Amino acid sequence: xxxxxxxxxxxxxxxxxxxxxxxxxxxxxxxxxxxxxxxxxxxxxxxxxxxxxxxxxxxxxxxxxxxxxxxxxxxxxxxxxxxxxxxxxxxxxxxxxxxxxxxxxxxxxxxxxxxxxxxxxxxxxxxxxxxxxxxxxxxxxxxxxxxxxxxxxxxxxxxxxxxxxxxxx
Amino acid sequence: xxxxxxxxxxxxxxxxxxxxxxxxxxxxxxxxxxxxxxxxxxxxxxxxxxxxxxxxxxxxxxxxxxxxxxxxxxxxxxxxxxxxxxxxxxxxxxxxxxxxxxxxxxxxxxxxxxxxxxxxxxxxxxxxxxxxxxxxxxxxxxxxxxxxxxxxxxxxxxxxxxxxxxxxxxxxxxxxxxxxxxxxxxxxxxxxxxxxxxxxxxxxxxxxxxxxxxxxxxxxxxxxxxxxxxxxxxxxxxxxxxxxxxxxxxxxxxxxxxxxxxxxxxxxxxxxxxxxxxxxxxxxxxxxxxxxxxxxxxxxxxxxxxxxxxxxxxxxxxxxxxxxxxxxxxxxxxxxxxxxxxxxxxxxxxxxxxxxxxxxxxxxxxxxxxxxxxx
Amino acid sequence: xxxxxxxxxxxxxxxxxxxxxxxxxxxxxxxxxxxxxxxxxxxxxxxxxxxxxxxxxxxxxxxxxxxxxxxxxxxxxxxxxxxxxxxxxxxxxxxxxxxxxxxxxxxxxxxxxxxxxxxxxxxxxxxxxxxxxxxxxxxxxxxxxxxxxxxxxxxxxxxxxxxxxxxxxxxxxxxxxxxxxxxxxxxxxxxxxxxxxxxxxxxxxxxxxxxxxxxxxxxxxxxxxxxxxxxxxxxxxxxxxxxxxxxxxxxxxxxxxxxxxxxxxxxxxxxxxxxxxxxxxxxxxxxxxxxxxxxxxxxxxxxxxxxxxxxxxxxxxxxxxxxxxxxxxxxxxxxxxxxxxxxxxxxxxxxxxxxxxxxx
Numbered sequence: 011x012x013x014x015x016x017x018x019x020x021x022x023x024x025x026x027x028x029x030x031x032x033x034x035x036x037x038x039x040x041x042x043x044x045x046x047x048x049x050x051x052x053x054x055x056x057x058x059x060x061x062x063x064x065x066x067x068x069x070x071x072x073x074x075x076x077x078x079x080x081x082x083x084x085x086x087x088x089x090x091x092x093x094x095x096x097x098x099x100x101x102x103x104x105x106x107x108x109x110x111x112x113x114x115x116x117x118x119x120x121x122x123x124x125x126x127x128x129x130x131x132x133x134x135x136x137x138x139x140x141x142x143x144x145x146x147x148x149x150x151x152x153x154x155x156x157x158x159x160x161x162x163x164x165x166x167x168x169x170x171x172x173x174x175x176x177x178x179x
Numbered sequence: 180x181x182x183x184x185x186x187x188x189x190x191x192x193x194x195x196x197x198x199x200x201x202x203x204x205x206x207x208x209x210x211x212x213x214x215x216x217x218x219x220x221x222x223x224x225x226x227x228x229x230x231x232x233x234x235x236x237x238x239x240x241x242x243x244x245x246x247x248x249x250x251x252x253x254x255x256x257x258x259x260x261x262x263x264x265x266x267x268x269x270x271x272x273x274x275x276x277x278x279x280x281x282x283x284x285x286x287x288x289x290x291x292x293x294x295x296x297x298x299x300x301x302x303x304x305x306x307x308x309x310x311x312x313x314x315x316x317x318x319x320x321x322x323x324x325x326x327x328x329x330x331x332x333x334x335x336x337x338x339x340x341x342x343x344x345x346x347x348x349x350x351x352x353x354x355x356x357x358x359x360x361x362x363x364x365x366x367x368x369x370x371x372x373x374x375x376x377x378x379x380x381x382x383x384x385x386x387x388x389x390x391x392x393x394x395x396x397x398x399x400x401x402x403x404x405x406x407x408x409x410x411x412x413x414x415x416x417x418x419x420x421x422x423x424x425x426x427x428x429x430x431x432x433x434x435x436x437x438x439x440x441x442x443x444x445x446x447x448x449x450x451x452x453x454x455x456x457x458x459x460x461x462x463x464x465x466x467x468x469x470x471x472x473x474x475x476x477x478x479x480x481x482x483x484x485x486x487x488x489x490x491x492x493x494x495x496x497x498x499x500x501x502x503x504x505x506x507x508x509x510x511x512x513x514x515x516x517x518x519x520x521x522x523x524x525x526x527x528x529x530x531x532x533x534x535x536x537x538x539x540x541x542x543x544x545x546x547x548x549x550x551x552x553x554x
Numbered sequence: 555x556x557x558x559x560x561x562x563x564x565x566x567x568x569x570x571x572x573x574x575x576x577x578x579x580x581x582x583x584x585x586x587x588x589x590x591x592x593x594x595x596x597x598x599x600x601x602x603x604x605x606x607x608x609x610x611x612x613x614x615x616x617x618x619x620x621x622x623x624x625x626x627x628x629x630x631x632x633x634x635x636x637x638x639x640x641x642x643x644x645x646x647x648x649x650x651x652x653x654x655x656x657x658x659x660x661x662x663x664x665x666x667x668x669x670x671x672x673x674x675x676x677x678x679x680x681x682x683x684x685x686x687x688x689x690x691x692x693x694x695x696x697x698x699x700x701x702x703x704x705x706x707x708x709x710x711x712x713x714x715x716x717x718x719x720x721x722x723x724x725x726x727x728x729x730x731x732x733x734x735x736x737x738x739x740x741x742x743x744x745x746x747x748x749x750x751x752x753x754x755x756x757x758x759x760x761x762x763x764x765x766x767x768x769x770x771x772x773x774x775x776x777x778x779x780x781x782x783x784x785x786x787x788x789x790x791x792x793x794x795x796x797x798x799x800x801x802x803x804x805x806x807x808x809x810x811x812x813x814x815x816x817x818x819x820x821x822x823x824x825x826x827x828x829x830x831x832x833x834x835x836x837x838x839x840x841x842x843x844x845x846x847x848x849x850x851x852x853x854x855x856x857x858x859x860x861x862x863x864x865x866x867x868x869x870x871x872x873x874x875x876x877x878x879x880x881x882x883x884x885x886x887x888x889x890x891x892x893x894x895x896x897x898x899x900x901x902x903x904x905x906x907x908x909x910x911x912x913x914x
């Protein structure tokens with residue numbers, strides 16, 4: 011997509027049709043647009059701090075949410091992908107930045123331990139490529155449709171994922 | 180007295196000394212032994228043997244003087260880099276003479292190191308390359324005279340090797356062969372690329388170099404160093420042929436492979452270039468040869484463009500020659516430490532598109548000067 | 555010559571660390587490239603899970619030998635975000651000043667390495683010597699030369715040493731003179747320009763897409779700087795410009811870093827001037843709540859982020875580090891293809907590699 015044209019106030023159609031006072035804040039606007047566009051899967055939208063919003067997304071809709079974030083809300087920069095292991099499953103946390111709006115979005119998705127698979131978003135943001143490989147390498151989260159999901163920091167023949175809690179050095 | 184007469188004197192004295200023994204033996208021993216020793220004495224006293232030994236001694240003296248100069252050059256190299264790059268340079272080994280002995284110490288160290296040959300290297304080529312490289316470089320030095328009296332001559336008249344300048348330039352161009360051989364026989368990608376680069380570089384810079392030298396030969400009307408220097412009695416050649424002088428210097432820098440033209444051994448991308456696989460004294464030979472070639476380059480520039488050994492007679496001729504060669508080398512060093520390295524395609528472009536036309540222009544100027552009757 | 559793969563690394567003068575760049579060359583032209591990293595992987599994220607919060611500060615210092623201060627500062631920011639600690643204003647100013655000194659030192663080290671890559675030895679020694687001046691300054695501040703261990707969760711370890719302000723101003727004045735000299739040395743050199751202009755062009759769209767940050771992206775014309783866009787610490791109160799350049803080649807990257815050093819000098823001056831008196835540290839709680847904290851700073855190499863998950867104990871449950879150069883390196887093949895083998899050195903040097911943070 012080309013830069014700058016579809017960004018800001020001329021974003022999604024849903025914003026245009028439903029203007030309100032809450033939309034003055036860019037973070038609230040993005041959250042609202044997301045929950046309206048994906049009512050089933052996006053939940054727990056919250057403004058944590060000024061210019062820092064957080065939302066949860068079901069892993070089934072991760073790719074389309076990210077695609078709409080990039081195409082319609084001007085989130086052009088993927089900052090970080092972190093994988094966290096909890097007792098009941100993995101959480102993959104995406105920090106996505108919109109430099110134009112000065113906005114940081116923390117998008118959390120989770121996967122069960124039995125099937126730690128989420129969609130790869132490296133076709134949306136090229137910068138996700140190596141970060142997904144790193145998460146796979148160290149935490150064992152599998153990214154579906156990744157172009158080259160190999161170990162990156164550890165040698166290729168290592169059998170474990172060292173950042174998991176059950177790994178004992 | 181020139182070097183030939185000096186050496187001839189020494190050899191004659193030695194031969195006389197030893198011939199006493201041979202003839203005494205010839206007198207004392209029975210006839211069949213005695214004739215043999217008398218024959219040896221006659222052979223030793225013959226003209227051909229005397230002149231052969233004289234020339235041998237001459238070359239040894241010349242090479243020794245040259246190698247001492249090379250040590251000086253290495254020392255100057257280190258000291259000047261220290262001055263420019265904020266460090267002291269050699270200091271403790273030979274403390275009272277400014278660390279001059281450091282190079283000897285390094286040489287001894289390199290001699291003591293193990294010579295490692297890569298398993299898959301071409302052994303013969305790997306062995307021959309440093310020999311050809313250092314040998315061809317020493318050949319250049321053997322024909323460059325330091326003055327009218329100090330040079331390789333074949334008879335007492337002081338007649339030097341005919342076409343000595345041509346011989347020096349020809350010996351200068353053997354090096355790419357050795358480098359290519361070293362690069363290829365090491366069986367390593369870096370050395371191969373380095374060798375290829377070196378060959379390309381030397382061949383493309385050889386031509387402007389020789390064209391500039393050709394304009395000098397044209398003005399002087401001779402290939403002999405003495406005649407060339409004599410022709411510069413009124414005016415040193417770098418004044419009428421300034422373009423040629425600059426082109427010559429640039430080409431020399433490329434020929435001796437120092438920054439900005441040290442692409443064959445560009446340490447940032449090719450590790451050590453074509454010398455990567457060499458260690459110990461073989462590496463030391465390569466390292467020394469760079470200094471030998473720098474000295475040869477400085478001496479050639481001095482003889483061809485800077486009036487050779489001409490200068491006020493307060494100082495001996497030989498010292499004048501060396502001072503000029505050292506100054507040329509210092510300029511090289513100054514340039515080396517203050518510019519970045521150029522890229523190979525840019526460098527070849529510079530050689531073919533800038534230096535070659537300038538060299539031809541310089542040849543034209545020389546032709547005009549010659550036909551105009553000024554020289 | 556047929557196409558062949560050349561391994562530049564793991565032990566190669568170009569790498570400035572321990573990594574391997576495999577380049578496929580056709581003659582001397584690059585047709586493909588593939589970075590291989592991980593030789594320096596120390597598992598810092600895993601180590602941190604076994605350490606208490608204050609114990610991690612020296613570990614965070616070890617992330618990058620070139621700019622250790624920004625990493626310990628980033629860690630403290632993250633932990634403060636997790637624990638909701640309010641940092642005294644004096645400490646914030648001290649941190650900002652020290653970070654900018656570290657940024658100059660880091661950029662000077664980059665400049666030295668870059669000059670060395672280009673074969674310009676005089677640039678190498680001079681830049682290294684001037685870096686030493688800033689290292690000395692930071693040593694006076696923190697007590698050690700490379701890994702400072704100076705910031706604390708809730709402030710800094712101790713106040714400024716006596717006469718520090720005078721020394722710092724003198725150093726900054728000296729640095730500004732030297733910067734002029736560097737610009738004379740580099741920008742006036744024809745060969746330097748030949749090697750840099752038009753080499754390794756990274757287009758703005760590609761840079762943003764591939765997650766490139768920091769000077770490498772700003773050289774492509776995108777004025778993304780966290781200090782301006784999403785200010786942390788006391789950067790909103792300091793007046794400075796974001797250095798950008800529009801060309802996106804190696805020269806632009808060099809230019810951006812030089813301009814940034816000028817800005818750093820100005821920021822240090824302002825921080826020293828505006829620094830209030832008062833406390834420099836508050837006591838942080840021992841245990842963190844079961845929550846998450848996020849810190850983002852503008853590292854000399856780009857956008858550095860830490861994400862920490864607390865579980866109510868005195869040790870972090872998970873600490874994730876985003877290294878700017880790790881993401882930038884993934885964009886390297888895109889920049890390299892099509893240029894000559896000799897340009898690899900210039901391009902990779904222009905990205906300012908730091909393997910400590912890359913491999914973590």
